[in-house]
Amino acid sequence: MQDQGNVDLQDQPRRHYRAFAIAVGCLMFLLGVTALAGWLLQVEIVISLVPGFPSMAFNTALCFVLSGMGLAASTLAARRFRATATITAGLAAAIAAARLVEIVTIGRTFHNVDVLITRFLVPPDFIAKIGGGMGPNTALVFLIANLSVLLSLHAEKKSQVVQELTSYVVITLGMIALAGYVTDAEQGYRWGPYAAMALHTAIGIVIFGSGLLARSWWMQPANRAQIPLWIPAAVCFTGLLVDLYTPLGVANGILYVPLVLTALWFGNRNAPLFFAFACTVLLMLGFFAVRHNEAAFWQEIANRTITAATLWLIALLVYYFMRNTHYLEGERVRFGALVRGTPDAVVVIDERGT
The missing domain is CATH 1.20.58 (Methane Monooxygenase Hydroxylase; Chain G, domain 1)
Known part of the structure; x- marks a missing residue:
């Protein structure tokens, strides 16, 4: 009975990490669905949150939906959930990778990836009015974060540190963007001349990174760092x-x-x-x-x-x-x-x- 009690005490933190990761996945899903509804219903305040601020791109909202589903499903043991996580995380990574390739090869004035996804659902005049597109910092976050989830689904023992490290980078990029909004420093949320990261996108990315961190601890809690975890995060930031x-x-x-x-x-x-x-x-x-x-x-x-x-x-x-x-x-x-x-x-x- 004592051994069983010790096992339960050891598993309790894992259950908390798993529950937190699932909750983060649900929050990301709701954030993405809300932004998609704003696009479909043409409600600008939902897309930009604050008048005059950068807007969340349609494919960014879609990546939030896919990434949230992938994060939550990746913590469930059933094969169908793992397959769902693989598909959704793979789609989000593919969208982000396509956007990064577009930025590198074509330039900042083209948003073919955004237009390809939105032109069948949103009127062209509203798309032209909102403008923007997924920024390179946002695309990079969705790419590396979802790749870390995919890696953990197929190489769990070797990927725990990779995902923990990825979560620090994701949180850092989100915090940098938030700091840019607070200090009115555009270079924090806009990289060069490219599209900027929206305010609620930055908030969602910080939440996303927190969920990835909790998931990495849930995977192998014994590999947690024997150091206050805010230290490496603070160094990154x-x-x-x-x-x-x-x-x-x-x-x-x-x-x-x-x-x-x-x-x-x-x-x-x-x-x-x-x-x-x-x-x-x-x-x-x-x-x-x-x-x-x-x-x-x-x-x-x-x-x-x-x-x-x-x-x-x-x-x-x-x-x-x-x-x-x-x-x-x-x-x-x-x-x-x-x-x-x-x-x-x-x-x-x-x-x-x-």
Whole structure:
């Protein structure tokens, strides 16, 4: 009975994480459905939330619906729910990827992905009036978040740290956009000349990241970091915020070094490599999110390349340190088991015979 009670106590946090992830999925679904209704009924206040603010694109609302369904269904064990999660998360990732490809290849004035989805449901004059489209920051969030969900559905044991790290990045991007609205700094929610992230989109993305974080803890609670979890999130937020608000050329990438070092408190020894990858992504985001001075363009690229190489070097050192530590701990456990399980005496002597 005591063992059963201990098991119940251990499973209780997992149930809370799972319930929170499902609740977040439902909130995202409701947010997306509300925005879709605003588009279909042509209610501008629902789409932009505040007059004069950027509007939530139709495909952004659709991605919220699909991502919410995928997040909630991915926590349920039945095969049909896992299939639903795979389909919905895959569709959301495909929409976001198509939008990113469109931005990179065609440019900011084209919104073919949005038009392709909305032209059969929304009058063209209302589409032209609202304008906008899914911003690159929003598309990036939906892409990496849904890819992490897809990865966790097929490689659960190896993807927990990836999803936890992805959740930090998602929360950070949403918080940066919210900070941009609060401080009236457009570069926080608009990357370069492209479409901006709407206010309620930023709120939904922060909620989305929180749900991903809860889901990662539900997957493998034993791999939770032995460190206050607001620390890596604060490092992500501070590093990207400083990167966006300081001139290009300033070596602010060094702020991401503590993020790599926090991997020492994670149970997965591959954590420093995942953190280095996340830092590299954040460095790239800080570079592409602002307008560049052509005179210092290549100097800034060289600066960020050196910073990324330094972060990866630190990550490799931390990785080998953690690997050796795990190896020594395993040897200690095996030696202890040998000593306790040997019926004969075990005598240990050094090189001098003492």
